[in-house]
Structure formats: structure tokens, C-alpha cells
Amino acid sequence: MAKSRSSFVCQACGAVTSRWQGRCDACGDWNTIVEELTDSGVGAGPKSAKAGGRATNLVPLSGETESAARVVTGMAEFDRVTGGGFVKGSALLVGGDPGIGKSTLLLQSAAALANRGKRVIYVSGEEAVAQVRLRAQRLGLGEANVMLAAETNVEIILATLENGPVPDLVIIDSIQTLWTDRVDSSPGTVTQVRTSAQALTRFAKKSGAAVVLVGHVTKDGQIAGPRVVEHMVDAVLYFEGDASHTFRILRAVKNRYGATDEIGVFAMTELGLEQVLNPSALFLDQRDDDATGSAVFAGMEGTRPLLIEIQALVAPSPLGTPRRAVVGWDSSRLSMVLAVLETRCGVRIGANDIYLNVAGGLKINEPAADLAVAAALISSLTGSPLPKDSVYFGEISLAGGIRPVAHGSIRLREAQKLGFKSVCTGRLGTADKSTGLEVSEFTALADLVGRIAANGKPREAPRDEW
Numbered sequence: 418m419a420k421s422r423s424s425f426v427c428q429a430c431g432a433v434t435s436r437w438q439g440r441c442d443a444c445g446d447w448n449t450i451v452e453e454l455t456d457s458g459v460g461a462g463p464k465s466a467k468a469g470g471r472a473t474n475l476v477p478l479s480g481e482t483e484s485a486a487r488v489v490t491g492m493a494e495f496d497r498v499t500g501g502g503f504v505k506g507s508a509l510l511v512g513g514d515p516g517i518g519k520s521t522l523l524l525q526s527a528a529a530l531a532n533r534g535k536r537v538i539y540v541s542g543e544e545a546v547a548q549v550r551l552r553a554q555r556l557g558l559g560e561a562n563v564m565l566a567a568e569t570n571v572e573i574i575l576a577t578l579e580n581g582p583v584p585d586l587v588i589i590d591s592i593q594t595l596w597t598d599r600v601d602s603s604p605g606t607v608t609q610v611r612t613s614a615q616a617l618t619r620f621a622k623k624s625g626a627a628v629v630l631v632g633h634v635t636k637d638g639q640i641a642g643p644r645v646v647e648h649m650v651d652a653v654l655y656f657e658g659d660a661s662h663t664f665r666i667l668r669a670v671k672n673r674y675g676a677t678d679e680i681g682v683f684a685m686t687e688l689g690l691e692q693v694l695n696p697s698a699l700f701l702d703q704r705d706d707d708a709t710g711s712a713v714f715a716g717m718e719g720t721r722p723l724l725i726e727i728q729a730l731v732a733p734s735p736l737g738t739p740r741r742a743v744v745g746w747d748s749s750r751l752s753m754v755l756a757v758l759e760t761r762c763g764v765r766i767g768a769n770d771i772y773l774n775v776a777g778g779l780k781i782n783e784p785a786a787d788l789a790v791a792a793a794l795i796s797s798l799t800g801s802p803l804p805k806d807s808v809y810f811g812e813i814s815l816a817g818g819i820r821p822v823a824h825g826s827i828r829l830r831e832a833q834k835l836g837f838k839s840v841c842t843g844r845l846g847t848a849d850k851s852t853g854l855e856v857s858e859f860t861a862l863a864d865l866v867g868r869i870a871a872n873g874k875p876r877e878a879p880r881d882e883w
């Protein structure tokens with residue numbers, strides 16, 4: 418037995434320190450450092466790693482290589498996100514909040530593959546076999562030829578997988594429940610998660626099976642999330658959505674075998690997840706028919722595009738100091754947009770009560786939302802509904818101009834994918850506009866204001882605002 422050594426590992430970011438401290442220096446989180454015991458250091462590699470190396474063959478970069486062999490599930494929305502099916506010999510991480518539907522999604526794709534005659538093994542560390550069976554029956558997949566196991570020990574899982582023909586697909590649900598004999602820390606800690614993920618990734622490479630790891634993430638990152646696993650696997654998909662809504666979005670954030678700006682849209686029903694082949698219908702369904710004061714912002718969350726509805730209500734104020742209520746956006750940013758509308762565009766809006774809401778409970782930090790906010794405000798002020806199939810993005814400058822923002826082409830592609838037809842923005846520059854969207858590029862905010870106001874109807878009790 419190797420000598421045990423303890424180290425202090427941040428459960429949020431995986432940074433290692435030599436002593437305990439209240440705050441992690443690497444990520445700044447409090448109370449995330451936990452003592453972990455490891456035998457030969459964190460994430461112990463093979464014992465023989467320092468034994469005399471054998472030379473490897475060097476090959477030229479140019480050369481013929483056949484494209485990656487894939488296992489296609491036949492669920493079009495899923496296959497689109499993976500880039501055309503699971504790649505043999507690769508490891509894929511599916512992350513998401515607990516209860517969002519990861520197990521359901523993977524059980525359905527496992528059954529779809531098994532029905533195509535593939536060998537599929539589903540290892541559940543969270544649920545007993547009976548629970549998985551019950552769920553499969555409820556989903557109408559009870560007859561699918563998926564092999565089940567309820568196991569959490571990595572060595573036993575590997576021995577099981579190596580026994581018998583190589584599976585086409587292995588699903589491990591979830592990586593947080595696994596533990597390996599090789600390290601002493603408890604299941605769910607960064608060291609266990611990382612060592613287990615390493616072992617399973619190695620199995621995928623060695624055997625040629627596609628391995629899917631399920632991982633829970635929590636918003637505050639308190640539990641050892643799958644983030645430490647992200648750099649080990651070939652693809653990372655996130656399954657997200659609001660638990661109070663039915664729709665779920667599967668998004669690739671990393672993919673060594675395909676594009677990362679693909680999304681798959683599903684709806685959670687009593688019969689499991691249904692593919693939504695026309696997501697814009699679902700998305701627009703939730704918007705009110707009278708779109709006055711509502712603008713769709715084509716935003717980015719990190720590297721991910723996201724379309725978000727921004728709602729504004731501008732109402733005459735009986736108060737000396739009008740009310741400003743903002744949910745999901747920065748209120749000083751709202752003051753800035755209002756000031757620019759007043760002074761640069763001649764819009765008398767300041768004396769009104771103003772309510773601004775980002776639909777769906779999201780919080781936006783991007784300055785690119787300025788234009789959508791301004792459009793929603795003007796639309797509400799003038800009673801002029803914005804076109805329902807239009808998206809807005811652009812940063813407003815204090816001089817009243819509209820500045821271009823980054824990732825124009827990703828935003829356009831997302832809007833087009835979700836069924837939108839036109840876009841209002843600043844200058845797009847070199848962004849790829851070949852999406853079929855009708856693009857209106859504005860350099861001055863006043864031009865957009867004029868265009869929206871021209872469709873407006875006068876208020877019932879006109880108040881000399883214009």
C-alpha cells in the first residue's frame with residue numbers, strides 16, 4: 418500500500434493547497450476546501466508512470482484518416498448536438514441541474530440505440546435497478562434490450578464492462594456517485610470524481626466504446642461539479658431548462674468531433690422527453706399576442722447563444738419621482754439607456770414609471786442587451802408592437818450610437834435556428850450574414866426609435882411626450 422498523503426482540494430475549482438484555508442485563492446469561493454487523502458498525489462496516474470519510457474512513433478500531420486466512427490441514436494435533436502451521433506472510443510459528459518431530465522434523456526437514447534441492435538449498458542449509481550425499470554416502463558421502453566447495473570465502484574464497473582463483447586454505448590449515471598479504491602476520499606469529492614472519470618475515459622479509448630458520463634452541476638458550485646472533468650472528456654453537453662417550464666435545451670459547450678453552437682430542444686411530457694423539431698413555435702407560444710413592450714434579445718451566455726425576451730412597461734407616473742423597477746438587469750444601465758433616449762433621441766420618457774423584466778428569471782450582464790431594452794421601452798411608450806419574429810442586440814453609446822458587439826454570427830445563427838426572421842443591430846462588420854435573416858444595421862439609436870414610433874398608435878390621453 419502506498420503511503421497516504423493528504424492534500425486540501427477546492428471542491429469548486431479543483432485547486433490544491435498544502436493547508437486548509439477558509440477561502441480558495443484560485444476561485445475565491447469560501448468554505449470549499451476539503452481535506453482529501455490520496456495515495457500517490459491527487460489524481461494518481463498509473464504507478465509505472467516514471468518507469469523508463471518507450472519511444473512512440475512520430476507520424477506526419479498530413480495523411481489519410483477515416484472520419485470518426487459514430488453510433489447514431491436516431492433522435493435527431495440529440496444527434497445534431499453530438500455532431501452526428503456518439504463517437505466510438507470517446508467520452509462525453511452530460512451535465513445539468515439535478516431533476517432536469519438527464520437520466521430520462523439518456524435512458525431514451527439508450528433504448529433507441531438498443532432498438533437498433535446496439536449493445537448498450539446503463540450503469541446507475543443513483544437509482545436501483547427496479548427504479549430504472551419502472552421509469553423505462555412508464556416511458557414505454559420496457560422491452561428495449563438495454564443491459565442494466567446498479568453499481569458505484571469503478572473497479573467493479575470496469576471489470577463488468579471488460580467482460581463480454583465491447584459495448585457500443587456505456588452510460589454512467591452519475592459520475593458523482595462513483596468511487597474508486599485507488600483514492601481514499603469520499604465519493605463526490607473532486608479527487609474521486611476526477612480519478613473515476615479518468616479511468617472510464619481510458620476505458621473508452623482502449624475499448625472503442627462510447628462512454629457517456631452524467632454529472633450534476635449546482636448553480637453555486639458548492640458540490641464537486643463535473644467542471645473538473647470537462648477537460649478530460651471529448652465532448653461536454655449541458656442539459657438545461659427551467660424546472661417550471663416544459664422545454665429543455667441540450668447544448669454542446671465542447672466537442673472535439675463537431676460544432677459547439679448546436680442546440681437540441683426537447684419538451685418534458687408525462688411520456689418522457691419529446692423532440693421539438695420546430696423550437697420557435699414553442700418559444701413564441703409563451704409570448705403574449707400583444708407584443709407591445711416586448712423585445713427578443715439575442716444574447717450570449719459565456720460562449721453560448723441564448724434568446725431572451727425582455728419586457729418593458731412604461732406608464733404615466735402620478736409620483737414626483739417616478740418608479741423604476743428592474744428584474745434581471747442592471748438598474749444603472751437602465752438609467753443610462755433612458756438618459757440616452759432623452760438627450761440624444763428626443764424621447765420624453767423620464768417622467769414615466771418604468772418596469773423592466775427579463776422573462777424566465779434570467780439575469781443578463783451583457784451591454785449588448787441595451788438595444789433590446791431600448792426597443793422594448795420605445796415600443797411600450799408609443800404603443801407600437803415590435804415584429805414578433807425580430808431579435809435585437811447591440812450596445813448603446815452615450816453619444817446615441819449603436820456599437821457593434823462580438824459574436825454577431827453566432828447570435829444570428831441562433832436566431833435563425835429558433836425561427837426568427839429579422840434582426841436589428843449595430844454594424845455587423847465581418848460577421849457571417851448568410852443566415853437568411855433580414856438584417857437591419859443601425860448606427861444611430863434615433864433611427865431605430867423613429868422606425869418603431871412610426872408604427873405606434875397615439876395614446877388615449879396624449880400627454881405631449883413627443
Ligand code: TYD
Pocket residue numbers: 513514515516517518519520521522552555556685686687688689690
Ligand atoms: P430525471 O431524468 O430523473 O432527472 P435527472 O437525471 O437530471 O436528475 O428527471 C426528473 C424529472 O423529470 C422528474 O422531476 C420528473 C420528470 N419526468 C417527467 O416529467 N416525465 C417523465 O416521463 C419522466 C421520466 C420524468
Ligand code: MG
Pocket residue numbers: 519520521543590
Ligand atoms: Mg438522474
